[in-house]
Amino acid sequence: MNLRILLASSELFPYSKTGGLADMVAALAKSLARSGQRVGVVTPLYAGLPRKFPEIQRANLHLALPLGPETVTAEVWSTSPAERLTVYFIDQPAFYQRACLYVENGVEYADNAERFVFLSKCVARLAQELPWQPQILHVHDWHVALSALFVRSERDRAGQGSHAPATCLTIHNVAFQGSYPAQKYALTNLPWDYFTPDGAEFYGRLNALKAGICHADFVTTVSPRYAREITTETFGCGLDAVLRARQAKLVGILNGVDYDEWDPERDACLPQRFSSADLTGKAANKAALQKELGLPVVASTPLFGTISRLTDQKGMDIELAALEEMLPAGFQFVLLGSGASDFEQAYQVLARRYPRQVAARTGYDHPLAHRIEGGCDFYLMPSKFEPCGLNQMYSLRYGTIPVVRATGGLDDSVVDIVEDRGRANGIKFQEFSAGALAKAIRKALVLYAEPGLLDWYRRNAMAVDCSWGRSTERYAAVYRRLAGR
């Protein structure tokens, strides 16, 4: 059965991206369309997009929606990057033509509630008015989670005659909930009947993610282990009880990797392409990366890398402390990251103290991210929690052995030698501490000193299939169930 699915996300690669959400929605959309489904994606028209992507054109579609006491208008633009796939951009210049997506100079935009309640309304409206009549509306994260509530209210209003689609919400990170003072609920223009403990209200505030969890017909998250974790107090960020109560409609589906973007055999960002059959290109990439970073070009020095948002979630504090402890062992390390300025400074200081061993690049640099994956020997990802994580899966493909904390999607996608000797492709540690990470780095150094074993790990890693096929099939199964309700 071919399905008609409308996805929605506040960021979408290659048009906008701050993290894995943009990659995931883009890859899922492409993969669903490839498998024969009719797919649309709704996302904001951020500053400069029509100039950078001239194929994005006005769609001759106008929206005028109430937002509290006002009426806000938007124009829809669109492009069709693949067969059966259309991306719809919401053009509301006052809301979306900004220097950044959500946060500027470390400060959240003061009108984020307005910006994303409006986006959620546009999504719900398009879901019901697009001529190809989506059967499923699949929204991603808190920014568009309220769409599920808008669809629910429409169903309640229209009763049996409703053409509203079935709804699915994917939680990419339960730590981000879109929590605002209760008076912001007025922006929804819905009756206050929905502002209840089993709806949009959470401890007296509007909580967009909770509204989505309570009102979507189905909820998914991005790895099986994270689906279990978020029902516990430690990982649920306050919503664990809400999620426990809905466990029957919650599943974890591991994200895949878009191998059109991340494949060392085809990667245009790499100085040299390579495959598991011939790793000489990987050695050349390492030398080029060492040179680019101003580090001594020494093939025998192990090179570790991290590409990350610099936040507590990603374990940057334990990484800094573990590097302090382990750098005297003589390896090199490169960081590419942006985020909290104290972390940015701490890595810069480390790079100044160890100029022959550490390079720190702050800011967002997509091609450098590819070169780091291509050139490093090991990839460090010591997250406190990690819903899915993409870089460890990119690392596997690039033969860059992931060293990860066993949490969420990291645990689901990396195999340690103690779990399975034959399939070992990475190093895992359990305790969230600098000491445990330092020990894992020590294991990596031991592995590096055994070229035969390292080669075995690399081949195992590169052979893992993280393509979207299987995950897409799981989502399609969810959609089919919902469409057949």
Ligand code: ADP
């Ligand atoms: P999250 O979504 O929590 O940030 P993921 O591992 O799921 O983490 O996805 C992060 C994505 O963002 C990856 O594609 C990674 O390469 C990319 N990324 C993160 N920081 C940077 C950066 N400073 N420059 C380039 N790419 C980055």
